[in-house]
Amino acid sequence: MAVEVKCPYKLYDEVVLFNGKWMQARQIRFRTADGTEGVWQSAHRNTRPAGASADGVSIIGVLRRADKKFIVLVKQYRIPLGKFCLEFPAAEQAALRELKEETGYTASRVISTSESCGLDPGLTDDSVNLVMVEIDGDAPENVNPSQKLDSTESIDVILLEHDQLLNYVRNAGKDVVVEACLYAYAMGTQFAQMA
Amino acid sequence: MAVEVKCPYKLYDEVVLFNGKWMQARQIRFRTADGTEGVWQSAHRNTRPAGASADGVSIIGVLRRADKKFIVLVKQYRIPLGKFCLEFPAAEQAALRELKEETGYTASRVISTSESCGLDPGLTDDSVNLVMVEIDGDAPENVNPSQKLDSTESIDVILLEHDQLLNYVRNAGKDVVVEACLYAYAMGTQFAQMA
CATH class of the missing domain: 2.20.25 (N-terminal domain of TfIIb)
Known part of the structure; x- marks a missing residue:
């Protein structure tokens, strides 16, 4: 191809x-x-780590608990937007370790990983690897997860039933911007349900 | 909420x-x-049109033809990346008219529209509305669609069977960068198929 x-x-x-x-x-x-x-x-x-294929990693964390599927999102204030933003958890390099630091959740396996993708190709070469991971929500380490944030980070973790995702991003409210990747992912799940 | x-x-x-x-x-x-x-x-x-809620529009064009579903994508050289990029068709304002200009396809209805979404919230407030539209692939105007591009535009239109989307973006090749939104959308369709 x-x-x-x-x-x-x-x-x-x-x-x-x-x-x-x-x-x-x-x-x-x-x-x-x-x-x-x-x-x-x-x-x-100017900050891409030496040897990294992309500037960052976005983690699509699918958590299974008691036969239900959830998705792990984060909400944080984003200075370039001047607003809070609802996003996939992000990592700079070591995706699974940073997922745990940022959200508290420990992933059990990687489901799939993208190549380096362009976040905003008309404006920038800033790029991301999208990594879908599975999280065992019944495992002891994931029952009461706790974040380990840097002193400049202020990140809310949102655990959402996956079926509710599109409805949730649609109604995020005026004060919260939804990351385009996350919204597009939610629309992908919607497509799959179309007749 | x-x-x-x-x-x-x-x-x-x-x-x-x-x-x-x-x-x-x-x-x-x-x-x-x-x-x-x-x-x-x-x-x-510095270019957001007065009154616009976002800097641009990305169009998720679902084309139905002979009981199959397809998706309309574009591939174009992106100067900030120094590479070709596979993307949803983009519009600046009048999404449906610009879809026709950029891809040749005429949409029959809008399925859903997002609020203004942040494309790369750690770096920029550049934003997009994601608009999912339906295209009647059996309608006469969509059988041999032809683009009307500006002289600086060079855009290939790719009509892809929707079921093949994830496989296609995974194998886009080293010379082509996939837009993160599009990859995330494909992953959303994959999630929906997970047990």
């Missing part, structure tokens, strides 16, 4: 507009095959 | 680091309740 594809633009005159500790803004000029010229400005993280 | 929630940080000393035609980079300082101080750098679009 992997077909070699070439950039349809001539790219030139790339400049770094701003280079900070955590992020960089860049601009590049492009010319299309028919000679139309344009400019593209973009944002890039 | 909407509970009033307050920012857990004291935010101060916001500065615009770079202000371009299309995007802005900003920095703000924050102090947590326990006195820990930090800095957050973020990217913001």
Whole structure:
């Protein structure tokens, strides 16, 4: 399925507009095959760990407890949004250890993992691996989970019955933004129920 | 479900680091309740249309043809990634008209629409409405659809049997990045099939 594809633009005159500790803004000029010229400005993280395939990991944690399925979400204040955001738990590198630190839950196995995905490909190369994991909600370590957060982190953990997910994100309220990935995941579960 | 929630940080000393035609980079300082101080750098679009609730629209186009369900995707070169990206078709404002321009397909109805969702809430307030639409694949206007692209656009349309979606995004290949929303949607359809 992997077909070699070439950039349809001539790219030139790339400049770094701003280079900070955590992020960089860049601009590049492009010319299309028919000679139309344009400019593209973009944002890039300066923080990707050496050797990492993506800038972060988002964890889709499916918890099974007493024959029901739940999903583990987090809600935290996001400074770029100026609002609280409902999201999949995130990790920087060691997904399962960081899931435990951020949410308290211990995953028992990885169900599937994506390649590096683009979070916002029109604006940035910021990227994420989506990792779906199973959590045994009846295991002793998952009955009263407790987070281990850094002093700058303030993260609420939300355990939601999986069947309620789409309804929940739809009604998250005006003060809470839902992460697009999470909303799209919920819509995927909805599709599967369509006739 | 909407509970009033307050920012857990004291935010101060916001500065615009770079202000371009299309995007802005900003920095703000924050102090947590326990006195820990930090800095957050973020990217913001300067292009949101007046009155729009989000910066763009992503369209989940479910096409029905001869009792089968398909999904309409696009592949285009994304300058911020330096790679081709497989994505939901995007629109800026008039979702259904722009779906037709970008992909050639005419939607017959909107199945559901999200609120404004955060594409990459740790980095930016760039946002999207996810709109799921139905396309009658047997209607005459959808048999030989043709795109109407701007001169700077180069977009391949991919019509995929919906059941094959997860397999397709998993095997998109090294030269193609999959948009995180699309991958998460595919994982949502997978979840729905889990025992």
